[in-house]
Amino acid sequence: MLELINDFNQLKFKYNEQGLMPAVVQDYQTKEVLMVAYVNQESLKLSLKKGETVFFSRSRQKIWHKGETSGNKQQIKEIYYDCDQDTILFMVKAAGPACHTGEDSCFYRKLAEENLLDKDQPEQPKAAEFKQGQV
Amino acid sequence: MLELINDFNQLKFKYNEQGLMPAVVQDYQTKEVLMVAYVNQESLKLSLKKGETVFFSRSRQKIWHKGETSGNKQQIKEIYYDCDQDTILFMVKAAGPACHTGEDSCFYRKLAEENLLDKDQPEQPKAAEFKQGQV
Numbered sequence: 001m002l003e004l005i006n007d008f009n010q011l012k013f014k015y016n017e018q019g020l021m022p023a024v025v026q027d028y029q030t031k032e033v034l035m036v037a038y039v040n041q042e043s044l045k046l047s048l049k050k051g052e053t054v055f056f057s058r059s060r061q062k063i064w065h066k067g068e069t070s071g072n073k074q075q076i077k078e079i080y081y082d083c084d085q086d087t088i089l090f091m092v093k094a095a096g097p098a099c100h101t102g103e104d105s106c107f108y109r110k111l112a113e114e115n116l117l118d119k120d121q122p123e124q125p126k127a128a129e130f131k132q133g134q135v
Numbered sequence: 136m137l138e139l140i141n142d143f144n145q146l147k148f149k150y151n152e153q154g155l156m157p158a159v160v161q162d163y164q165t166k167e168v169l170m171v172a173y174v175n176q177e178s179l180k181l182s183l184k185k186g187e188t189v190f191f192s193r194s195r196q197k198i199w200h201k202g203e204t205s206g207n208k209q210q211i212k213e214i215y216y217d218c219d220q221d222t223i224l225f226m227v228k229a230a231g232p233a234c235h236t237g238e239d240s241c242f243y244r245k246l247a248e249e250n251l252l253d254k255d256q257p258e259q260p261k262a263a264e265f266k267q268g269q270v
Contacts, residue, residue, distance in 0.1 A: 001249070001250045002247040002248065002249060002250065003247060003248055003249070003250040004246070004247050005245045005246060005247055005248060006244070006245070006246055008246070011246070022157050022171060024159055024168055024171060026168055030166075031165075031166030031167070032166070033159055033161060033168065033224055035217065036157060036159060036217065036222045048247055051249070075249075076247070076249065077248065077249050078245060078247070078248045078249070079245065079246040079247045079248070080242040080243075080244060080245050080246065081242065081244055081246050082170065082171065082241040082242050083234050083235065083236055083238070083241045083243070083244075084241070087171045087241075087242075088246075089168055089242045099218050100218065101218055103218070106217040106218045106219070106222075107215040107216065107217050107222075107224045108215075108218070109141070109215060109216055109218075110140045110141070110213060110214065110215050111139065111140060111141055111143070111146070111214040111215065111216050111223075112137040112138060112139050112140055112183055112211070112213070112214045113137065113138055113140060113212065113213045113214070114136070114137060114138070114186070114210075114211065114212050114213070115136045115137065115138040
């Protein structure tokens with residue numbers, strides 16, 4: 001069961017033109033970002049009531065209780081909201097993968113990463129140099 | 136400098152009606168979610184080029200190089216994208232607070248948390264009972 005820290009009815013959340021707010025879902029233990037979905041006012045209230053994540057599916061245009069069919073429910077440990085009050089952060093304990101592909105997180109593909117052999121970084125010794133310097 | 140893992144031009148990112156995608160920003164060490172902002176195609180390309188987060192400011196309707204005036208830049212360590220290709224995740228090393236309020240994270244306020252004294256949980260011994268049962 002969830003306990004409200006702030007008066008929900010006093011908070012003026014800013015929903016977009018479709019009446020939605022993005023909701024980031026993060027694993028409460030590993031801190032991994034599992035997914036980003038959307039809530040409307042009704043699904044946010046249902047999340048609070050059930051203690052499990054309930055979204056609004058943009059593709060199906062209806063309330064989506066995560067894991068209701070797959071079993072991969074997300075038990076809510078904490079809910080945060082941002083400074084602009086237009087984004088929600090769910091800290092959850094997930095019963096299974098967040099992603100429909102079976103991956104734990106929907107963010108399983110990397111677009112880019114820091115090139116550690118960048119000129120700004122201290123240069124790594126070359127294999128030959130390394131050997132010379134070692135006993 | 137960032138190295139592309141996937142061919143950016145081959146990826147078909149799904150921008151919304153305003154040409155935007157939400158971008159979650161997470162601290163690469165603490166894993167704290169720092170903020171959620173929006174990118175358009177141009178700002179995402181600039182992020183890749185600079186190796187620092189560049190967003191599109193919805194309020195100012197222009198490209199927003201995070202930290203350009205405040206100094207609180209976010210150096211990109213890794214970029215992930217989600218299964219639907221409509222959300223980006225930046226793993227960053229932040230030079231300062233992400234939030235304009237001075238807080239490290241924009242998600243500094245809690246809406247709700249799990250009530251650990253819930254009926255579903257094993258009941259805690261009452262003070263009187265505890266005393267009786269102890270030496």
